[in-house]
Amino acid sequence: MAKVKGAIVVNIERCKGCQICVPTCQQKSIAMSEALNSKGYHYAMTINDECNGCINCGLVCPDGVITVYRKKYD
Amino acid sequence: MSAPTREDICQLENEVYSRTTLLTPAPLSYCPGCGHGTAHRLIMEVVEEMNLQADTIGVAPVGCSVLAYDFMDIDMQQAAHGRAPAVATGIKRLYPNKFVFTYQGDGDLAAIGTGETIHACNRGENITIFFVNNGIYGMTGGQMAPTTLPNMKTSTSPFGRDVETMGYPLKITELIANLPGTYFVSRQSVHTAANVRKAKKAIEKAIQYQKLKKGLCFVEIVSNCNSGWKMTPLDSNKWMEENMFPFYPLGDIKVPK
Numbered sequence A: 001m002a003k004v005k006g007a008i009v010v011n012i013e014r015c016k017g018c019q020i021c022v023p024t025c026q027q028k029s030i031a032m033s034e035a036l037n038s039k040g041y042h043y044a045m046t047i048n049d050e051c052n053g054c055i056n057c058g059l060v061c062p063d064g065v066i067t068v069y070r071k072k073y074d
Numbered sequence B: 001m002s003a004p005t006r007e008d009i010c011q012l013e014n015e016v017y018s019r020t021t022l023l024t025p026a027p028l029s030y031c032p033g034c035g036h037g038t039a040h041r042l043i044m045e046v047v048e049e050m051n052l053q054a055d056t057i058g059v060a061p062v063g064c065s066v067l068a069y070d071f072m073d074i075d076m077q078q079a080a081h082g083r084a085p086a087v088a089t090g091i092k093r094l095y096p097n098k099f100v101f102t103y104q105g106d107g108d109l110a111a112i113g114t115g116e117t118i119h120a121c122n123r124g125e126n127i128t129i130f131f132v133n134n135g136i137y138g139m140t141g142g143q144m145a146p147t148t149l150p151n152m153k154t155s156t157s158p159f160g161r162d163v164e165t166m167g168y169p170l171k172i173t174e175l176i177a178n179l180p181g182t183y184f185v186s187r188q189s190v191h192t193a194a195n196v197r198k199a200k201k202a203i204e205k206a207i208q209y210q211k212l213k214k215g216l217c218f219v220e221i222v223s224n225c226n227s228g229w230k231m232t233p234l235d236s237n238k239w240m241e242e243n244m245f246p247f248y249p250l251g252d253i254k255v256p257k
C-alpha cells in the first residue's frame, strides 16, 4: 500500500513565534525553537519524523511562513 | 522502497502548500498571531486560483490593515476611514467587469463607516466586502468598538462594556443581511485549519457571485486582536471561541435562493 510522508520548511526569519501552528499539528511535529531569529522570536520547527503533509500548519500561519511537502512511497 | 528522506520530500514537485505569490514579499505588519495575515492570504489565494490578478481592484481601510495595498499584489486604492464601500462603488461603476472588494475592520466598517456600509448594501452595489471583526480598535490601542462584547474590557471600557451606559454590540452583519441589496452574507473565522477551509469556500462564493451582478456579497471574519485583548495568540483564539462565537455565530447568514 502506498504510504505518504511529509515535511515542512519554515521561513525562520519571517516566523513571529505566534505558536498557532503548534496545536494544529495532529502529529505533534512542531514546537518552538530555543534559539531566537534575528527579530527576537522563537521560531516554529519540526521535532519528529511524523509529518504527513496535511498542510494544516500552512493554512493557519498568519504570516505564510510554512511550506509543506508530501511524497508518496511504497 | 524505504521511507524517503527529508531531502527527497522537500522537492518542488512534492510541494503541497506555500505562501501565494499574490502576497508581496513585504513582511506583514501585523502582530504575531493576528488573523489579519491569514485573512489576507486566503483572499489572495482565491484571487490567484481564479486567475483574477489582473482583474481585481481592492480597497484598503483605515485600521491595522491600512497597509493592505503593500501586501496584496493587485491593484489597490486606500480609502478614508470607513469610506471604502463608497470608493468601491465608484470603482465598480467605472469598471463593471472588474472584481472589486473592500477589506475593512469593525472600527472602520461598523463605527465611522456605518452609513457607507448600510447604504452600499442597501443599494445592492455589485461589490464584495470582507469584514474583519475583532471587537476592538486594534490600530489605535484597543479602544471599545461598536462590536465590543458586553462586559468586555478595552482601554476605554477598563471595567468592561456596561451596556446600560455604553449600549449594545452592533451585529452589523445580521443587520445588512436583512437589506434587499445583499445577495450573499456569511460569517467565518480563520483560527483553525478547518475554519480556514470553510472561510476559503465563502470567499470563493463571494467572488463568484459578484459576476452575477445580483447585489453585494459580504463575508465577515471573526478574528482575534491578541494585542488589544492583551492575551497570547493561542489564548486569544480560545477566548474568541468561548466569547465571540456565541455572540457572533459562524455560518452562512444569507444565501441565494
Ligand SMILES: Cc1ncc(C[n+]2csc(CCOP(=O)(O)OP(=O)(O)O)c2C)c(N)n1
Binding pocket: B062, B063, B064, B065, B081, B104, B105, B106, B107, B108, B109, B112, B134, B136, B137, B138, B139, B140, B145, B225
Ligand atoms: C477620520 C479618522 N478618525 C479616526 C481615526 C483613528 N483611527 C485609526 S484606525 C481606527 C480604528 C480601527 O479599528 P478597526 O477598523 O477595528 O481595525 P483594526 O485595527 O482592529 O484591524 C481609528 C479610530 C482616523 N485614522 N481617521
Ligand code: SF4
Binding pocket: B029, B030, B031, B034, B035, B036, B064, B134, B138, B139, B224, B225, B226, B227, B228
Ligand atoms: S493590534 Fe490587533 S488587529 Fe492590529 S495587528 Fe495587532 S493583533 Fe492584529
